[in-house]
Amino acid sequence: MHYVGEEPRYWGDAxxxxxxxxxxxxxxxxxxxxxxxxxxxxxxxxxxxxxxxLDLALSPPSDTRTFYWSE
Numbered sequence: 001m002h003y004v005g006e007e008p009r010y011w012g013d014a015x016x017x018x019x020x021x022x023x024x025x026x027x028x029x030x031x032x033x034x035x036x037x038x039x040x041x042x043x044x045x046x047x048x049x050x051x052x053x054l055d056l057a058l059s060p061p062s063d064t065r066t067f068y069w070s071e
């Protein structure tokens with residue numbers, strides 16, 4: 001997640017691996033100070049209550065972490 005002005009922008013992906021490369025489409029150059037926030041939630045696959053919604057959580061979100069994206 002990052003902020004554009006005061007507006008939060010969310011993005012993410014469902015992965016099974018222990019690492020993930022952030023795609024450039026996530027918002028490089030858009031975030032205030034290129035600061036991004038991330039956290040992990042374990043979810044049960046194919047349990048979303050509706051189209052465009054997230055699968056049901058099996059864990060609470062992890063602590064929120066921050067990184068700065070630079071070239």
